Amino acid sequence: DAGVTQSPTHLIKTRGQHVTLRCSPISGHKSVSWYQQVLGQGPQFIFQYYEKEERGRGNFPDRFSARQFPNYSSELNVNALLLGDSALYLCASSFGLTNEQFFGPGTRLTVL
Amino acid sequence: DQQVKQNSPSLSVQEGRISILNCDYTNSMFDYFLWYKKYPAEGPTFLISISSIKDKNEDGRFTVFLNKSAKHLSLHIVPSQPGDSAVYFCAASADSWGKFQFGAGTQVVVTP
Secondary structure: OOOOEEEOOEEEEOOOOOEEEEEEOOOOOOEEEEEEEOOOOOOEEEEEEEOOEEEEEOOOOOOEEEEEOOOOOEEEEEOOOOHHHOEEEEEEEEOOOOOOOEEOOOEEEEEO | OOOEEOOOOEEEEEOOOOEEEEEEEOOOOOOEEEEEEEOOOOOOEEEEEEEOOOOEEEEOOEEEEEEOOOOEEEEEEOOOOHHHOEEEEEEEEOOOOOOOEEOOOEEEEEEO
16 A cells, blocks of 8 residues: 655755645555754644644644645645745645654755 | 653664663543554554553554653553664544644664
8 A cells, every 4th residue: 555645755946946745644544744844943834634624733824725625635835935944844644543653754844 | 831741852772782772741621542663765654552541552563651640641662673773652532533743753773
């Protein structure tokens, strides 16, 4: 079975631009969570979606938004990019009622 | 506000010996804890979990201990192997829906 996949692998943007990151969960998993990992820190929770509804949101500005599609894949959108948004963005999926989350390899976003 | 802290950024241990990783938390509402291992260029991989109703959980070479009164958990790896060289994150949640808070990680290096 394929694991969690994320695209693109790497991305370079300039300040003020918009970015969309994509995530496909493990087949059968209905929950997707997004995390931001800045160099030298642990992952910071951004969003969790379950059955296409937002179930949790971390302490991130409204420039960050996400959605989950009927096939349970998910997109993370970031508007008006800032230099500080440069990070590894991780997606994790879980079946829903279990706490074991499976992470994808991440998307490395660089904002210049 | 960092509610999960891993105060040792790095740990060096000899192959075959025990690795002990520590994690402290401040939020008394946390009731579920996980350990993840992360290799470079990969997403975190789930290792072991423990709920607040237990004080110990074992899985092969990995044992997690939870001391609720001290708000402290630790991960023991016995015996340590070269493949254990990675960054280890502890994570905690106050509900069952995956809004986990991560520590900053501990880099473990297992030497021959």
